[in-house]
Every structure is written in structure tokens, then in C-alpha cells.
Amino acid sequence: MADVIPLGEAKSLVARARAGDMGALEQLYRAHERGVYTLARRLTKTAEDAEDVLQETFLEVCRSLGSWRGDGSLWGWIRTIAASKALMRYRREKVRAADSLDETGEPEGGTYVDVPLRMDLEAALERLSEKSRAVVWLHDVEGYTHEEIAELMGMTTSFSKSQLARAHKKLREWLGGEALA
Amino acid sequence: MSGRHGTPEELLALRDGEGSGWMREHITTCAACAAELRGMEQMRARLRALPAFHPPRDRWEKIAPLVRQERERRRVRSWAGIATAAALSGLTFLALRPGTSDIAAERAALQRVMAQSSALEQALQAIGPGTHSMPAEAAMVAAELQDRLSQLDVRLASPQLTQRSQALELWRERAGVLSALVDVHSTRAAAASF
Numbered sequence: 617m618a619d620v621i622p623l624g625e626a627k628s629l630v631a632r633a634r635a636g637d638m639g640a641l642e643q644l645y646r647a648h649e650r651g652v653y654t655l656a657r658r659l660t661k662t663a664e665d666a667e668d669v670l671q672e673t674f675l676e677v678c679r680s681l682g683s684w685r686g687d688g689s690l691w692g693w694i695r696t697i698a699a700s701k702a703l704m705r706y707r708r709e710k711v712r713a714a715d716s717l718d719e720t721g722e723p724e725g726g727t728y729v730d731v732p733l734r735m736d737l738e739a740a741l742e743r744l745s746e747k748s749r750a751v752v753w754l755h756d757v758e759g760y761t762h763e764e765i766a767e768l769m770g771m772t773t774s775f776s777k778s779q780l781a782r783a784h785k786k787l788r789e790w791l792g793g794e795a796l797a
Numbered sequence: 798m799s800g801r802h803g804t805p806e807e808l809l810a811l812r813d814g815e816g817s818g819w820m821r822e823h824i825t826t827c828a829a830c831a832a833e834l835r836g837m838e839q840m841r842a843r844l845r846a847l848p849a850f851h852p853p854r855d856r857w858e859k860i861a862p863l864v865r866q867e868r869e870r871r872r873v874r875s876w877a878g879i880a881t882a883a884a885l886s887g888l889t890f891l892a893l894r895p896g897t898s899d900i901a902a903e904r905a906a907l908q909r910v911m912a913q914s915s916a917l918e919q920a921l922q923a924i925g926p927g928t929h930s931m932p933a934e935a936a937m938v939a940a941e942l943q944d945r946l947s948q949l950d951v952r953l954a955s956p957q958l959t960q961r962s963q964a965l966e967l968w969r970e971r972a973g974v975l976s977a978l979v980d981v982h983s984t985r986a987a988a989a990s991f
Binding site: 638 | 804805806809810836837840841843844847849850851852853854856857859860861863864865867893900908935936937940941943944980
């Protein structure tokens with residue numbers, strides 16, 4: 617998603633929101649809710665989690681409006697807050713569940729009998745582990761670099777690269793395309 | 798063609814414009830790797846073409862009251878902190894300096910400007926910033942004033958502030974900033990009522 621509000625207008629909306637104008641805040645919310653919610657849906661497990669991320673993101677946006685300098689993309693700034701909120705949930709759950717997040721039903725080196733011959737892309741994406749899905753979405757769709765993803769996820773750059781390769785391999789397998797071994 | 802294919806990582810790096818010299822050379826002669834690269838490009842294009850999700854509920858109805866509450870809490874906290882700091886500073890001044898007529902005059906001036914600041918704060922609250930929309934330029938001014946107010950509050954709450962004359966200056970500036978904020982917001986409120 618590109619910036620939905622031109623920079624000049626974004627600056628003025630942010631200034632009004634900082635001055636306490638709830639109407640301006642609502643405009644900011646309306647302009648970005650779909651982008652934030654879509655990103656959150658891709659990075660979290662459920663629609664409810666994504667709704668929570670949407671709420672947490674905008675509360676944080678309201679708190680931190682003063683830290684947006686107005687010299688870069690407003691959507692880029694909001695998106696990073698959203699990604700960070702979504703990944704924070706992933707980290708919290710990881711601590712709770714001692715990381716049981718490897719590919720859903722995807723045994724390492726084994727065969728998985730319940731995989732349909734072909735899936736649509738939505739279903740295949742859903743089937744990826746949270747970390748693989750997060751990496752492939754952040755990199756291929758949102759345009760984050762491996763370095764930025766590593767920083768957001770608290771992992772290494774090589775982790776991000778290998779997760780991306782893994783995700784591509786899985787997606788193409790599940791979608792019926794051939795991938796090089 | 799060399800004896801091996803590019804790894805998925807190497808091909809993805811190439812797709813992202815960061816491929817090694819070997820990979821760039823190899824792709825020109827290896828049909829399998831070229832096909833794999835095209836598959837990766839197509840996958841990215843397909844991912845980008847997926848439709849956006851729409852939030853199922855109007856979450857703003859839930860977020861807006863939380864924002865208002867939080868802003869109000871911050872405002873009260875900031876004011877309470879300043880008042881406490883001012884009271885403590887007053888005690889410090891009393892302890893540090895024996896009473897003289899100059900000090901008494903300064904103290905009286907400090908009390909006056911603090912009372913003025915408090916009255917302006919109440920006036921600002923009565924206008925209700927956030928209940929009226931405002932033109933962009935006025936909003937910029939209000940945001941700058943709000944920032945200045947926050948900076949002054951931080952300095953006033955600092956334990957290093959031990960000079961009564963310095964505190965007096967800061968409180969005067971605070972009252973001035975608040976007065977300007979009241980002007981900006983009251984003009985906006987008046988315009989909104991037309």
C-alpha cells in the first residue's frame with residue numbers, strides 16, 4: 617500500500633491531531649485502517665488478533681504523533697508501528713509456547729498426507745508458519761529489507777533470507793509449481 | 798554452464814537486485830534457474846495482488862474513547878506533577894534562603910503567575926481542545942505551543958530547578974504559552990460555532 621494521503625495534507629492532519637482535534641485523528645485512522653488491518657492479518661493468527669493490533673497501533677500512533685517528523689512517509693511510519701505490534705504478539709506467544717511455530721503440519725523431511733494437491737494462494741499463505749509468513753509478507757509485499765526484518769523480528773539477516781527462501785519453496789510446492797531442490 | 802544450480806537464497810537475492818557475479822552470469826545460460834527466477838518473480842507479483850482485508854467492525858468507536866481518556870490522564874498527570882514540583886520547589890527555596898522582602902516579593906509573584914497558569918489551564922479545558930476542527934496553520938501553531946508547554950513542564954518538574962527567579966521566568970513563560978493556546982483554541986471554537 618502506498619501513502620494514501622499526500623505529504624502536505626498528512627503534515628496538516630498530524631498537526632491538527634497533535635493539537636487535540638479528534639476529527640483529524642479519525643481521518644488518519646480511516647485513511648490507514650485497511651492497510652494496518654491487512655498487514656496485521658498477514659502477521660497474526662486470527663482476525664481477532666489483527667483487530668487488537670489495529671487498535672494497539674492507533675493508540676500508539678496517537679501517543680507518538682510528535683515523533684513523526686513529517687519528512688518521510690506517514691504510512692511507512694504507521695506501518696512500522698503496526699508490524700512491531702503484530703510481531704510483539706508473536707514474540708509473546710513464542711515465549712509462552714516455547715516456540716511451537718514450525719510449519720503447520722509440515723514435518724521436516726517427512727511426508728504430509730493431508731495437503732491438497734493444489735491450494736489457492738490465500739490458503740497456502742495461511743499454512744505457512746507465522747515467522748515464514750511474516751518474512752515473506754514484509755519482504756515481498758511491503759518491501760522491507762532483510763536487515764529491517766531482522767531488526768523488527770529480533771533475528772539475524774540470514775534468518776530472514778532463509779525464511780524467505782523456505783516460504784517461496786513451500787508456497788510453490790503447495791500451489792503446484794515446481795521448485796528447484 | 799557451471800555444475801550447480803543457484804540456491805533459492807541466491808536466486809532471491811538476484812531477483813531483489815543483489816545477486817552475486819556468478820549468479821548473474823549463471824542465469825544467462827541455465828534455463829532451469831531462469832525458470833525458477835521467473836517463478837519467484839511471479840510469486841511476488843501474485844502476493845502483491847492479493848486483496849486487502851477490511852476490518853470487520855468499526856474499531857474507531859472503541860479507539861476514540863480510549864484516546865480521549867489517555868489524553869485526559871496525561872494532562873492531569875502533567876498538571877499534578879507540576880503542582881507537586883512547584884510545591885516542593887517552594888519548600889526548597891524556603892529552606893535555602895532566609896526570608897527577605899525581595900524573596901517575599903518573588904514568592905508572591907510566583908504564586909500569582911502559578912494561579913494565572915492554573916486559570917488559563919481551566920479556561921483551555923472549558924474550550925475543549927479536540928472538539929472542534931481547526932485549519933492546518935492554526936493546528937501547526939497549536940502543536941508547537943503544546944510542544945513548548947511540554948518542554949516547560951519537564952523543566953519545571955526537574956529537581957535541579959532551585960533558583961526562584963528561574964522558576965518565576967519559567968512559570969511566566971508557561972502562562973504566556975497557555976494564554977496563546979487559549980487564543981488559538983477559542984478562535985477555533987468561535988469559528989466552529991458560526
